[in-house]
Amino acid sequence: MPPSIMPNESHPAPNANRRRAAFFDRDGVLNEDIGFAHRPDQITWMPGAREAVKRLNDAGFLVFVVTNQAGVARGLYSEEHVRTLHRWMQQELHAVGAHVDAFYHCPHHPEHGEPPYRTDCACRKPEPGMLLQAMAEWPVEPKGSFLIGDRDTDLQAAQRAGIEGTLYRGGDLDAVVAGIVAGIMARSTDVG
């Protein structure tokens, strides 16, 4: 059991088996947003992105990617492209001792493409569906969980799922995450 989820005598976790989670938007947060990237050669990692994931792994957080991929609805690429790209990203993360626990993508768009992808879904951010799915499939403790995104719609999804959201404006993602984690840890031992 990682140190961060050891039960604390004075402030026991609501459920000791639950873990905090970090939700990452993908394009513009983990990798540069070039618009509809769907192949490994189109991916440039943001500075500190892989290190940030490793930091969260080491701190005992579950790590999820929640990404709108309307390029599928638009017919630009397939869901298999998305899954293959995410497997490649996972391999890249493994190379630095990091991992994502699960990738969630929304292939829909309300106005573009054809059914079934053209639909008013519950997963396209700002809807919280991908976050709620992760929280249903994994033992997530919402308190102390957070999302990092580069758009307001990411933050709206976080708010609707009942977790904190941080707007990433570029720069060293590992430094941003280190600050967020320090704040969460301070609050969790601070209450009195």
Ligand SMILES: [Mg+2]
């Ligand atoms: Mg983005």
